[in-house]
Amino acid sequence: MFEPRPAQKRILEYNGGRMGISAVPGSGKTHTLSALAAQIISAGTLAEDQEVLVVTLVNSAVANFTQRVESFLKDRGTLPGFQYRVRTLHGLANDIVSERPSIAGLANDYSILDERDATQIISAAASAWYRSHVEQVEAYLAPDISQNQMWKVRKEHLPKLLRELSVAFIRTVKDKQLSEEQVAEIAELARQRDGFHALYMCASIYGDYQRALHYRGAVDFDDLIRLALAALRQDDQLLSRLRQRWPYILEDEAQDSSLLQQEILELLSGGSGNWVRVGDPNQAIYATFTTANPRFLREFMQTPGVTPRDLPESGRSTQSIINLANHIITWTRKQHPIPSARTALDLPLIQPVLPGDANPNPDDAASLVRVLDRKQEPEEELLRVADSLEEWLKHNSDKTVAMLSSLNRHLEKMSELLKSRGIPAIELLRSTSATRRAAGQLDNVLRFIANPRESSNLASAFTAWRAAILNKEEPGDDDASAAARLRKCTHTEDYLYPQMRDWLADQPLEDAPQVENLLSSFRSTARIWLDAASLPIDELVIFLAVDLFTQPADLAVAHKIAALLRSAAVLNPEWRLSDFSREAAEYTTMERKFTGFSEEDAGFDPSLHKGRAVLATIHKAKGLEWDRVYLTALNNYDFPSGAEGDEYMSERWFLKGRLNLQAEVLAQLDLALSGQLDSYIEGEAAYADRLHYINERLRVLYVGVTRARSELLLSWNTGLQKRSTEALALTEIKDYLVANGIIPARRDA
Helix, strand or coil: CCCCCHHHHHHHCCCCCEEEEEECCCCCHHHHHHHHHHHHHHCCCCCCCCCEEEEECCHHHHHHHHHHHHHHHHHCCCCCCCCEEEEEHHHHHHHHHHHCHHHHCCCCCCEECCHHHHHHHHHHHHHHHHHHCHHHHHCCECCCCCHHHHHHHHHHHHHHHHHHHHHHHHHHHHHCCCCHHHHHHHHHHHHCCCCCHHHHHHHHHHHHHHHHHHHHCEECHHHHHHHHHHHHHHCHHHHHHHHHHCCEEEECCHHHCCHHHHHHHHHHCCCCCEEEEEECHHHCCCCCCCCCCCHHHHHHHCCCCEEEEEECEECCCCHHHHHHHHHHHHHHHHHCCCHHHHHCCCCCCCEECCCCCCCCCCCHHHCEEEEECCCCCHHHHHHHHHHHHHHHHHHCCCCCEEEEECCHHHHHHHHHHHHHHCCCEEEECCCCCHHHHHHHHHHHHHHHHHCCCCHHHHHHHHHHHHHHHHCCCCCCHHHHHHHHHHHCCCCCHHHHCCCCCCCCCCCCCCCCHHHHHHHHHHHHHHHHHHHHHHCCHHHHHHHHHHHHCCCHHHHHHHHHHHHHHHHHHHHCCCCCHHHHHHHHHHHHCCCCCCCCCCHHHHCCCHHHHCCCEEEEEHHHHCCCCEEEEEECCCECCCCCCCCCCCCCCCCCCCEHHHCCHHHHHHHHHHHHHCCCHHHCCCCHHHHHHHHHHHHHHHHHHHHHHCCEEEEEEEECCCCCCCCCCECHHHHHHHHHHHHCCCCCCCCCC
16 A cells, blocks of 8 residues: 655646646655545546546556556446556657647648668668768868778768758757748758758758658658647647547656647647656757757746646665765855856755654665776676676575666676676666567568558458467568568459459469468458457457467566556547557557566566676666666766866767767757858867766766665776776765765775
């Protein structure tokens, strides 16, 4: 039974309006927000067709919230599974756009481009542009690149840079809600001027990318958000209907909100409606990869009419680790040598829970905070950590441990080292897609049943059927041949229900009896599926699952999809099978992973992996905790502070003057929009970006430190080029630990 802490009780006293909550690491913000959702539902004030809308950052959190809300509802004796909806921003945007695709300028059968496909299109466009404009691109290269280096720059570094540059430009353009005509004008403006080749390139690649989307009848994830906002602004009836459907909006991880997300939720909440935002500005670590900014939450909490609340109590860590985390905040705010960095971390400080709490802080007597204080190359650091891990695991098989770093390659090398020693390890560097594949097979069959006249749907359904029969075996040549033939079947009714003509009988298959057998057998199954089309959607999904799946986990996926589609049918009685197919299709894409049946989808739980070393980036570790944490590679490259000699990942060695080309291009975009391109000064944007990056890296460090429950070991290395030094923040941590008698003046752990 949930026993709220004093600060949580104040939040659960909420009875409407706007509230902003600043929550420290380990304060139970997700638990509190889930309890609040259940409380609102159980109060009985929602109409039958209304829901509490919960918006969260990542797909794994969707499962986490769903499970917690259901648990709270069961505790309250309320039927779970109804009157709430948990969505990522992309999932919510798709819900909005699918209500009225025509308002967003889309066909009813629009598709969402997978992020992998989007990246491939952009990469191809960038490569083609490079080949056509070699001199313009290579004008940005440093003049002292050797011949040997030049080969690698052209084959590896430049293509990667151009892809990243184009992705950032396209995301920014869509976040600014620019039209294709506006970007085309910018491209022409840049083409006519010297020194703006990169802006011309990015604007041109954007045009190529948009044409590829139009050709596919697709939108990407960034389109979904801007189109959802446009739909809400243009259709008063749609906005009114959604406001009535979602009278309460609860937003998690609000420190990572973008301006567009804030504007969408502002509209849905009705200006002065019921909107609760919870987050921790000190854990805003995605600004480098997205258009998110923690200032949106800070400004919201200071807005008149918004009730500010704190969740300062955390039961995660020992007092020693809490004190260290708080010192990082106070040192940053008061003493960081770069004045602009002093706003990187915010109050409140972390407080331990009160005595008698159901989830007390770990005993401080067992606390260990150490700095592995020695200049070492990356390989040496890995060896020392591996030695320490190996010894510790011998005596602590009942505890959890992780090694965290900013760089995947550092962790990948550690994985190889641990495997060579036979040390059990788990990587949080890549994820599986088993659940989405299962959901995708169901979607393929649903799309076929919804539109059996489309030959591509017929071929996809065949592929799903064969995958079920083969059960993890690779399809053979006969399978590929059968699918290819179905894809060319222009009149599918001649195959499925032949009358005047039997398409299958006309196929030249004398030398391919197995292909003929496959097509004949599948025709029988396809007819059975079509005959079942009149079943209620949940019964249809279960019916199909019997043919498609044998593994318990896959069948569980199908049952969960059936339950969710049943709920969708209640809320959308006008939906047809194609609408349910589109809903199921979301589980195969990145904007809303399916919930609850794999660690990838349900969220990684460190407590299930005691006695094994977990290797994760600090970004992947956000929201997780371990008994012992190794925080590595704390050098002035991974964590620069603005000091002389610091280097920055965005400033590439192979560009002249180590130019931060992404920052420069985005600055040029802003100047072009304001008609001030003549005022552009090269290098100013790169310097401003340095300051933003320094701030974010301080927050990344804070997140890493606050992953530890009882033991924290920090170390640094000289980096890939063997010239990095100890990060300034690590030096300050070391001085703090020495001053407080936690470590001696010099000690190797």
